[in-house]
Amino acid sequence: MSFLLPVNAFNEELTRRIETLRSQNLYRQLLQIDSPQGRTVQIDGQPCLNFSSNDYLGLANDPALKKAAVEATEKFGAGSGSARLIAGSLTPHHVLEQKLATFKKTEAALAFSSGYAAALGTICALVNNNDVVAVDKLVHASIVDAVRLSGAKLRVFGHNDFDGLAKILAWADKRHKEPSETTAEREPRTLIVTESIFSMDGDRTPLRELVTLKDSFGAWLMVDEAHGTGVFGATGRGLAEEYAVADKIEIQMGTLGKALGSAGGYICGSHVLIDYLINRARSFVFSTAPVPAAAAAASAALDILQSERGITLRKTLWQRIDQFCEAQKKHQAMGMPLTTRGPILPVMIGDEAKAMEVAHRLRIQGIFVPAVRYPTVARGQARLRNTLSAAHSADDVTKLIDTLNKCLW
């Protein structure tokens, strides 16, 4: 007598699904590293120059952040016990939120356990199936997932295509004026969500034009500064600072896990926005508070950002970025396309298998750059996502450029 255990059938089906991924060069595996994130990482016992991380200022392993995390753990414990509305809200979270609000010059801020949770909780709290949300084609998965979950009508405009966006806004206005079958308890709304610096392309949103457009339609604007915070703007507050439009943006979102070197997400905005989110953002209400260590480390990073050292770190990062961009111009004949000026400097490859092959060649040469593939980017748009950090030396960047040129044929 032979029979298939249900669990075997289950595993067999998943195995088939994984085989499909493999055949499409889309299978992914974790790469274990035995060191902190930093200028180099330890892979298989070998140090590799690290051009993969979003730790743009090199703070993830900074002594001041580690000290703050240790001290917060000593004083407030390893765990936070509960969601913040249930077991009381620990001081390190309040300190962090005060510092975030001061840094971003907003009335208030709210910390979430991740940027993903911040997007999910905030968008779902603000809109429902009576509303329209317009998003740039290249926004992060957390934003797309959030809009889908909210039930709002999702409309995607071409990357930075504000003519396309204007059409959506006009369509939404018309739709909002039609009598709806549901007895909505409030006016329907239009929310625009975009990123300041796009995570996989490294380019920027022309925020000033966007603000003008959204004001002309009375739409709400949410800007994800995950890759802008700490890097752009005269004092590192982000691209909204660079374009002097921060006070025109209803919802400023970001993560503590990139330039801020810790983990967690945040929303900055008005008192009433934060008060509302504390009541209605389900990823905040129904989730255990981040550990005290993470909040304290992020607070320490905010202190550094606003100090002389922060200015120096940003200056160093921008020197490395300019070095890479200058070299790239010279090497254009060798197949490296020009990219935008910022810490994310992708080299477009296209084919998934080829991107993996080039990344592998780089690794053998002691350079760690990830090959980014679908579904992180569109199919056939695989790329090497180089990221620079203030922790890199000028020689490190030279080595990256030389090795890239060698490995790109």
Ligand SMILES: *Cc1c(COP(=O)(O)O)cnc(C)c1O
């Ligand atoms: C990383 C990222 C997020 C998610 O932030 P986490 O803190 O990592 O969850 C959201 N938006 C963008 C654009 C990101 O790059």
